[in-house]
Amino acid sequence: MSRQRVQFFGAVLIFTLAALVLSPAVARGAAPAAPSSGEKVNINTAGVDELLTLPGIGKAYAERIVEYRQKNGPFKKVEDIVNVRGIGEKTFEKIKDRLTTGKN
Numbered sequence: 001m002s003r004q005r006v007q008f009f010g011a012v013l014i015f016t017l018a019a020l021v022l023s024p025a026v027a028r029g030a031a032p033a034a035p036s037s038g039e040k041v042n043i044n045t046a047g048v049d050e051l052l053t054l055p056g057i058g059k060a061y062a063e064r065i066v067e068y069r070q071k072n073g074p075f076k077k078v079e080d081i082v083n084v085r086g087i088g089e090k091t092f093e094k095i096k097d098r099l100t101t102g103k104n
Helices: 003-030 059-072 078-083 089-098
Strands: none
Touching: 059 078, 078 089
């Protein structure tokens, strides 16, 4: 084998080993501190990562929820989330059991 091929395969081997060693650590560190699927999400305090745990809520909607809250103050009731652009009744029905405003 030529010297270039040996160097190439050596680099590939090192990269692969590094990826295998680092990927579990990265995965553990990258996991958001989000509630499990049964826990409620406080829409008045949740960040984007936590909001992403809600069914049907992607990054754009999560960012809109946070932005809406910053501009308009805390949500008074969970139903107020439909005031966020793009979140309608269908989405609300999917997530309503997972939402809280932190009030009893």
